[in-house]
Amino acid sequence: MRKVIVGIGGMTNGGKTTLSKSLQELLPNSCVISQDNFFKDDSEVPADIRGFKEYDTLDALHMDRMMGDIGSWQEDPVGFMISHSCPVKPTASEPSVFVLIVEGFLIFNHRPLNALFDKKYFLQIPYETCKERRSSRVYVPPDPPGYLDSYVWPMYLKNRKAMEETVDDIVFLDGTLKRETLISTVFADIQEMLLVRQR
Numbered sequence: 001m002r003k004v005i006v007g008i009g010g011m012t013n014g015g016k017t018t019l020s021k022s023l024q025e026l027l028p029n030s031c032v033i034s035q036d037n038f039f040k041d042d043s044e045v046p047a048d049i050r051g052f053k054e055y056d057t058l059d060a061l062h063m064d065r066m067m068g069d070i071g072s073w074q075e076d077p078v079g080f081m082i083s084h085s086c087p088v089k090p091t092a093s094e095p096s097v098f099v100l101i102v103e104g105f106l107i108f109n110h111r112p113l114n115a116l117f118d119k120k121y122f123l124q125i126p127y128e129t130c131k132e133r134r135s136s137r138v139y140v141p142p143d144p145p146g147y148l149d150s151y152v153w154p155m156y157l158k159n160r161k162a163m164e165e166t167v168d169d170i171v172f173l174d175g176t177l178k179r180e181t182l183i184s185t186v187f188a189d190i191q192e193m194l195l196v197r198q199r
């Protein structure tokens, strides 16, 4: 059995979830773990002196639980996929390949998680695109006025700097490209990686 972990990182609204879901549909025996599902409850997230909730930091996430889920997949991919409603396909070729797609805005800022990736992608979009996409999205709790400009964007720049100082081998993707272009490019790249590793 071969196990491969692909990271789809990127800035908020870069298109991580969209790309990851499509890849899961295209890659047999794959499953997605989303960092967004590990946010702490609002009552546990402190506010800064201006009153902005500090969501854009690893401290706002249950990274221990996320790592636990990834560990469960590593131990037993089939069991994990069944319990997470990911389709399991019997494969004719041996060894079977299982792919875990881990997506999220701070996945490359968590050292223990970083060490696990076989391939890392980072979706980036310009500020204007980010602002436009984010303004049409409703988070729970919703963004208060000025949240992107005063808190989210500066935190993105800070987190990105930390990532670039510590992580190598990231493939940067232009998140303004058409969905279909992004999906086919990354799918082909992953397939190539799977073939190379098989040789």
Ligand SMILES: Nc1ncnc2c1ncn2[C@@H]1O[C@H](COP(=O)(O)OP(=O)(O)O)[C@@H](O)[C@H]1O
Pocket (backbone or CB within 6 Å): 010, 011, 012, 013, 014, 015, 016, 017, 018, 019, 133, 175, 176, 177, 178, 179, 182
């Ligand atoms: N390649 C793309 N081109 C245009 N819009 C996109 C693209 N990818 C995603 N979107 C849109 O951008 C918004 C955020 O996408 P999403 O995948 O949820 O981003 P993320 O998970 O990175 O926050 C959604 O409205 C989605 O439909």
Ligand SMILES: O=C(O)c1ccc[n+]([C@@H]2O[C@H](COP(=O)([O-])O)[C@@H](O)[C@H]2O)c1
Pocket (backbone or CB within 6 Å): 011, 012, 013, 014, 036, 039, 055, 056, 104, 105, 139, 140, 141, 152
């Ligand atoms: O999902 C939540 O519980 C949640 C609550 C408040 C804010 N968020 C925002 O979620 C953003 C990261 O998710 P995403 O999908 O936009 O990459 C981050 O910028 C946070 O400000 C997310």
